[in-house]
Amino acid sequence: MNIVVCVKQVPDTWAERTLRPADSCLDRASVDGVINELDEYAIEEGLLQAEAHDGEVTILSMGPQKAAESIRKALSMGADKAVHLVDDGLAGSDALGTSLALSTVLARIGFDLVILGAEATDARMGVLPAMLAERLRVPQLSLARKVEIDGNTVTVHRLTEYGYDQVVASLPAVVSVVEKINEPRYPSFKGIMAAKKKPVETLSLADAGIDPAQVGLGAAATEVLSFAKRPPRQAGTIVKDEGDGGSKAAEFLAAQKFI
Amino acid sequence: MAQRPPATPAESDLLRIDDQLSPDERLVRDTVRAYTAERVMPSIADWFEAGILPRELVPELGKLGLLGMHLTGYGCAGMGPVAYGVACRELEAADSGVRSMVSVQGSLAMYPIWRYGSDAQKEEWLPRMAAGEAVGCFGLTEPDHGSDPASMKTHAEPNGTGWVLSGSKMWITNGTIADIAVVWARTPDGIRGFLVPRGARGFTARAIHKKMSLRASVTAELHFDSVKLPADAMLPGVSGLKGPLSCLTEARFGIIWGVTGAGRSCLEAAIAYSRTREQFGQPIGGFQLTQSKLAWMAADLQRAQLLALHIGRLKEAGTLRPEQVSLAKMANVRTAIDLARQARTILGANGITLEYPVIRHANNLESVLTYEGTEEIHALAVGQALTGISAYR
Numbered sequence: 142m143n144i145v146v147c148v149k150q151v152p153d154t155w156a157e158r159t160l161r162p163a164d165s166c167l168d169r170a171s172v173d174g175v176i177n178e179l180d181e182y183a184i185e186e187g188l189l190q191a192e193a194h195d196g197e198v199t200i201l202s203m204g205p206q207k208a209a210e211s212i213r214k215a216l217s218m219g220a221d222k223a224v225h226l227v228d229d230g231l232a233g234s235d236a237l238g239t240s241l242a243l244s245t246v247l248a249r250i251g252f253d254l255v256i257l258g259a260e261a262t263d264a265r266m267g268v269l270p271a272m273l274a275e276r277l278r279v280p281q282l283s284l285a286r287k288v289e290i291d292g293n294t295v296t297v298h299r300l301t302e303y304g305y306d307q308v309v310a311s312l313p314a315v316v317s318v319v320e321k322i323n324e325p326r327y328p329s330f331k332g333i334m335a336a337k338k339k340p341v342e343t344l345s346l347a348d349a350g351i352d353p354a355q356v357g358l359g360a361a362a363t364e365v366l367s368f369a370k371r372p373p374r375q376a377g378t379i380v381k382d383e384g385d386g387g388s389k390a391a392e393f394l395a396a397q398k399f400i
Numbered sequence: 401m402a403q404r405p406p407a408t409p410a411e412s413d414l415l416r417i418d419d420q421l422s423p424d425e426r427l428v429r430d431t432v433r434a435y436t437a438e439r440v441m442p443s444i445a446d447w448f449e450a451g452i453l454p455r456e457l458v459p460e461l462g463k464l465g466l467l468g469m470h471l472t473g474y475g476c477a478g479m480g481p482v483a484y485g486v487a488c489r490e491l492e493a494a495d496s497g498v499r500s501m502v503s504v505q506g507s508l509a510m511y512p513i514w515r516y517g518s519d520a521q522k523e524e525w526l527p528r529m530a531a532g533e534a535v536g537c538f539g540l541t542e543p544d545h546g547s548d549p550a551s552m553k554t555h556a557e558p559n560g561t562g563w564v565l566s567g568s569k570m571w572i573t574n575g576t577i578a579d580i581a582v583v584w585a586r587t588p589d590g591i592r593g594f595l596v597p598r599g600a601r602g603f604t605a606r607a608i609h610k611k612m613s614l615r616a617s618v619t620a621e622l623h624f625d626s627v628k629l630p631a632d633a634m635l636p637g638v639s640g641l642k643g644p645l646s647c648l649t650e651a652r653f654g655i656i657w658g659v660t661g662a663g664r665s666c667l668e669a670a671i672a673y674s675r676t677r678e679q680f681g682q683p684i685g686g687f688q689l690t691q692s693k694l695a696w697m698a699a700d701l702q703r704a705q706l707l708a709l710h711i712g713r714l715k716e717a718g719t720l721r722p723e724q725v726s727l728a729k730m731a732n733v734r735t736a737i738d739l740a741r742q743a744r745t746i747l748g749a750n751g752i753t754l755e756y757p758v759i760r761h762a763n764n765l766e767s768v769l770t771y772e773g774t775e776e777i778h779a780l781a782v783g784q785a786l787t788g789i790s791a792y793r
Contacts, residue, residue, distance in 0.1 A: 210423050217427060327431050330465025330477035333424050 142196030142290070145250065146187040147243060147257035147273075148215050150174040150208040154262050164358060165365035166233050167263055169205065176211045179258025181218075183318050185325040186288055187256050188219045194290055197221045199250065203231060203242055209341070216336035217328030223339070224250060228346040233358025236264075240272035245351050246344065247277060252313055254295065259284050259317040270317035280310035286321040412667050414698060417705050421486065428483045432490035435464060440494040445754035447616040451609070453497055455535075455577055458505075462532025466491075466502050468510040470650075474526035476510075482712040485657030489708070493661030496764035497617030499654070504573045505529060507651035509536025512582050512593055515646070516637030521595060525580055537578035539569035539622050540644045546571075547777050550641055554624065555586040556594060556634075563587075563634065565594060565627040571771070575605045575620025582635075583624070584644045593635035593643050602627040613767040649725050652772050653715060656728045657708045659736035659768060660701065662761040666736075666743035667697045669756050673747050690746060697739050704735040723785035726778035734775065737765045 152158050156172040176184075187198045200215040200223040202208050212223045226246055234242065247255060255277075260267035274281030285297035295314050299306045300321070328336075346353050354360060380389045394400045421429065439460065447453060461467055465477040466487055472478040484506075492499035510529050513521055513536075528534040545551045554567025565585055575581075581596045581603070596603055602625040611619060635643070671694060674685030684690050711728045714720040740762035744751035752759045769775055777792070784790045 210426070213423055214427055214430075327435060327464055328427060329463065330428065330431075330469050330479055330483075332465075333427050333431075334477055334479065337424070 142191065142194045143199070143251060143253045144187045144191055144196050145199045145201050145247060145252040145255050146180070146183050146215070146220065147255065147269075148180045148184065148200050148202045148211060149177040149258075149261045149263075150202065150204045150211040151177045151261055151263040154178065158263070160365070160368050164233065165368060166358065169207075174204075174207055174211060176214055177258055177261045177263075179260060179262075179318065179320060181258075181325040182320055182322050183256045183258050184215050184218055184220060185323045186285075186316075186318055187254075188326070189323065190254070190256075190288065190290060191221075196253075199224060199252075201243065201246060201250070202226070203234075203239060203246075205232070212341060213336055214328055216339045216341075217332040218326055219332055221339065223341045225341055225343045226349060227343060228353075230346050230353045230357050233361060234356045235361040235363045236266050236268050236272060237362050238356040238360050240269055240276055242346075242349070242351050242356050243269075244273050244276035246349050247273070249349065254290070254312060255279075255315045256288075257315075257317055259319050270315055274315040277313075277315065280314045282308045282310055282314055282316045285316050285318045288316055288318070288322070411671060412664050412698060412701060413705075415702050415706075417702060417709060420709060421482065424479070425483045425486050428479065429486045429490055431464065432466070432487050433493075435460075436490060436494035436498070440498055444495050444498075444616060444757075445760070448495070448497075448760050449615070449754055451611070451615045453501060453616045453618055457498070458501070458535055458577075459532035461502060462530060465530075466506075467532055468506040468514070468526065468530045470506065471510060471514045471526075471530075474514070474522055475530035476514075476526065481653065481715040482709070484654065485708055485712045488654040488658040489661035489664075491661065492658035493665045495616050495760065496658065496662055496768055497614045499658045499661070500573050500614060500617050503651045503654045503658070504538055505536055507654060508538035508647050509574075509578075509580065509582050511650050512538075512635060512638075512643065512647050513595070516593060516635040516643060517595075518632065518636050520632065521635070525595070529580075534579040535574050535577050536580050536582060537572050537574040537620075537622075538644075538647065539572055539581050539583040540648075541569060541571050543568060543570045543621070547774055549584070549644065550591075552584065552586055552591070554583065556592065556629070558588065559628065561631045563594065563629045563631070565596065565624045565629055567624050569622040569624075571608070572605070572620045572622050573614075574618050575622055576607045577618050578605070581605075581622060582647075583622070590639045591641055591643065592639050594629055594633050595635070596624070596627060596629065596633065600627050600629070613763045615763075645722075648772055649722050652725050652729045653711065653720075655768060655772060656711055656725070656732050659732050659765065660704045660708050662765060662768075663701050663704060663736040663739040665757045666740045666761050667694070667701055669758050670694060670697065670743040670746040673750065673756070677748075684746070693742050693746060697742050700735050701739060704732045707732060721785075723781050726773065726781040726785075729773065730775050730778040730782065733765065733769050737762070737769060740765055 152172040153175050159168045161168045191198045198220040200212055200220045202212050203226040212225055271281055282297040284299045287298040289296045293312050295312055296309045468476040469479050470484040488499050513525050529536055540549055542552055556563040556565045579598050583594045583596050584591055604623045605620045608619045674690050675683055677684050707728050743758045747758055750756055780792045
């Protein structure tokens with residue numbers, strides 16, 4: 142089985158993240174890049190499914206040159222090979238542009254199953270899995286906390302506000318995962334050494350056959366009009382318990398419409 | 401993965417020395433940091449107080465590839481010296497006891513088997529030790545012979561086709577949990593290394609208690625009461641003190657890096673504390689005396705980190721000399737102790753509780769100061785290299 146895991150490099154979630162005033166794009170250069178956390182779960186799920194179904198895991202990442210480090214980590218965890226889509230023309234792509242670029246590469250390299258995190262910690266839009274599935278004309282199974290594959294059928298389990306869903310589709314398909322699904326492994330040191338010898342194919346827009354006019358900041362269908370720093374946290378309200386602490390707490394919760 | 405630390409310990413690395421690391425070395429750093437954050441940090445204060453190091457950590461460390469990571473073949477990862485150093489640094493940022501366990505396993509027990517052992521000895525022990533299924537220890541120091549190992553009393557006498565080993569060894573890390581002891585003993589043709597398995601008749605290991613340092617580490621004394629060993633228990637590849645001393649040079653390399661982790665942990669604890677602790681109406685981090693302390697601590701730490709990196713690159717190039725290791729071990733341990741003491745003053749009374757890492761590091765580093773060569777002996781090695789005159793032998 143041919144499993145492709147889409148991996149995004151995002152700014153370290155611990156670092157202070159800023160937008161560049163010039164083009165309102167995320168400043169990626171000044172902070173360290175890490176694998177988007179949910180994508181680590183996607184990698185783990187890809188590896189588990191490949192181990193169970195005699196499959197192969199390919200990492201697909203679109204990002205600047207330094208995303209190669211995140212690709213290396215994914216390979217160190219155990220993925221077999223990688224494709225890195227890197228081109229200055231991709232900078233500033235919004236979700237539409239990104240999904241066009243990734244789906245073009247996915248169609249080119251072929252897949253039985255595409256796995257990716259349900260959202261990325263930088264933009265937090267969470268629309269890419271749906272856009273990929275739509276562009277590729279395959280089923281989307283979203284927010285999986287468990288994935289089962291049986292022959293040509295994939296079943297995902299997901300928890301919703303109203304209960305448990307089991308969603309079944311035929312392969313090929315796109316599956317997005319949440320953090321409940323597994324516990325990502327650490328890259329072992331042997332894995333780090335082995336990753337050096339694993340193939341990484343680097344593609345430019347031209348290599349991948351993507352029209353530069355449809356991706357990048359210029360082609361973005363969305364635009365950041367303004368942004369502001371998060372306001373400083375307000376001091377909380379302190380309620381002294383004079384025998385009525387419970388009802389005061391209940392009043393507060395009712396005022397906030399929590400109860 | 402729940403309690404992942406930041407990918408870069410940027411706060412105390414003003415000079416961005418870690419940018420000099422290769423992507424692989426950074427991945428080793430991040431992996432060990434994430435592992436210790438998840439498995440060591442939540443419990444280390446309790447382990448230290450109880451005086452234990454859980455045995456189940458060993459296979460976990462093996463699975464990551466930390467045990468014998470700088471050796472090749474036999475299930476070892478085969479990583480470079482700087483990656484090994486970085487791993488030691490991140491382990492010791494958690495606790496010197498955990499780093500000691502890994503140092504002893506990889507550099508003192510696996511290394512002599514890997515370098516001086518027969519093929520059969522390597523096949524038997526190295527894969528299991530790399531996986532953490534078997535633990536090793538290293539017996540050189542004796543109750544009455546520390547800095548002067550050439551005077552050791554432990555001896556092995558030929559007996560038919562085999563050997564009879566008698567004597568005792570002291571301050572042996574991993575001693576009571578070890579499946580295999582690498583024991584150095586006097587023989588009719590000089591000092592030789594022997595592999596003594598746990599359970600050999602006449603071999604006993606007893607834990608040393610009442611330690612105030614390296615409490616999250618197993619320390620033992622080993623006794624050999626006419627232990628009969630087969631001929632193939634001896635390491636064939638080396639005779640004389642250069643055998644154990646070459647192992648110690650490997651392990652000291654790990655200390656040079658490791659103590660920069662302990663020092664960094666102390667500095668970071670002091671910075672964090674100084675930002676939130678308020679006296680006279682403001683955070684103590686805003687006072688000039690505190691800032692002066694922090695600034696000098698950062699300068700000292702970064703010098704030690706540069707020294708470790710330089711020693712690492714020398715080892716990578718294959719030109720590292722024992723006196724260079726001596727200089728760096730001596731200097732970096734002293735720096736780390738100074739950092740721990742200075743951090744302790746910033747934390748005030750909180751600096752003596754296990755709620756913060758500082759007193760634990762300070763106490764641990766007192767062991768690191770004298771084990772694997774005391775500061776004095778290393779000074780003599782450096783002195784001899786500088787003057788050409790040996791002051792001690």
